[in-house]
Amino acid sequence: MGSAPAGAGGVLSSSQEDGQQGKAVGSLVTVYIMGKAYEVPAEATIMGAIEYAGHQIIRGAGCREGYCGACATIYRLPGDYKIRTGLACMTMVEEGMTLAQIPSVPAEKAIYDIEKLKPNVTAIQQMYPTVFRCVACNTCTKSCPQGLQVMDYVQAAKRGDIAAVMDLSFDCVVCGLCMLRCPAEITQPLMGIMAKRLYGRYLRKESPELAERVKAVEDGAYAAEYAELMKMGREDLSKRYYARDSE
Numbered sequence: 001m002g003s004a005p006a007g008a009g010g011v012l013s014s015s016q017e018d019g020q021q022g023k024a025v026g027s028l029v030t031v032y033i034m035g036k037a038y039e040v041p042a043e044a045t046i047m048g049a050i051e052y053a054g055h056q057i058i059r060g061a062g063c064r065e066g067y068c069g070a071c072a073t074i075y076r077l078p079g080d081y082k083i084r085t086g087l088a089c090m091t092m093v094e095e096g097m098t099l100a101q102i103p104s105v106p107a108e109k110a111i112y113d114i115e116k117l118k119p120n121v122t123a124i125q126q127m128y129p130t131v132f133r134c135v136a137c138n139t140c141t142k143s144c145p146q147g148l149q150v151m152d153y154v155q156a157a158k159r160g161d162i163a164a165v166m167d168l169s170f171d172c173v174v175c176g177l178c179m180l181r182c183p184a185e186i187t188q189p190l191m192g193i194m195a196k197r198l199y200g201r202y203l204r205k206e207s208p209e210l211a212e213r214v215k216a217v218e219d220g221a222y223a224a225e226y227a228e229l230m231k232m233g234r235e236d237l238s239k240r241y242y243a244r245d246s247e
């Protein structure tokens with residue numbers, strides 16, 4: 001078991017008495033959440049463990065299924081010098097883990113008019129010039145819980161290859177962990193969003209199927225279904241969602 005780390009954070013609010021924990025299920029492990037030791041189920045995710053420990057997550061949780069990127073976590077394991085990164089809803093606890101939630105990584109979003117930009121390196125130079133500070137250390141790639149080749153999309157941005165940035169960053173959930181760890185203080189996910197917008201505005205191929213579907217929506221082809229969904233309660237909506245044909 002590792003020693004308790006110093007400090008305690010403020011993104012979680014205690015919803016139980018300090019030290020009072022939920023009912024034990026199966027075997028337990030000791031983890032250090034924001035500086036305090038808790039016994040939590042060994043099979044819990046970090047998010048589940050935080051809630052089991054009596055905290056309500058008031059910032060930094062959304063989909064709970066690895067899609068929204070709201071639940072960035074940093075942690076260390078006993079005897080391992082490395083800071084590890086993950087999504088709290090997808091990463092399992094381990095004995096002696098010390099962890100902290102990162103509900104938001106401060107970053108300045110560039111403000112631009114997409115109609116005044118072109119899909120080339122000049123747009124990157126103007127809006128995200130820090131990209132050119134990249135020292136190719138690959139820390140961003142190693143930090144990414146989505147397994148993206150983050151450094152590669154940064155390098156593509158330096159070449160002005162907007163299509164490659166779009167492609168390589170497509171599955172980014174904007175958790176912010178890469179920009180938190182980047183020694184050059186680059187805001188990779190925000191730059192990636194701009195590249196995707198540029199791609200959508202200037203480079204994407206026209207899709208007749210999409211145009212047809214949009215027209216059908218505009219013509220009210222799905223109006224009755226929408227109206228039905230809007231009347232449904234949470235439980236019925238949930239059942240309907242999970243019973244759907246997924247791709």
Ligand code: SF4
Pocket residue numbers: 143144145146147148150171172173174175176177178179188189
């Ligand atoms: S590219 Fe960065 S912000 Fe996007 S998912 Fe990976 S680590 Fe998170």
Ligand code: SF4
Pocket residue numbers: 133134135136137138139140141150151154181182183184185186188
């Ligand atoms: S962490 Fe920053 S400096 Fe290192 S490769 Fe990624 S973008 Fe470049």
Ligand code: FES
Pocket residue numbers: 060061062063064065066067068069070071087088089090
């Ligand atoms: S809560 Fe959405 S990715 Fe974890």
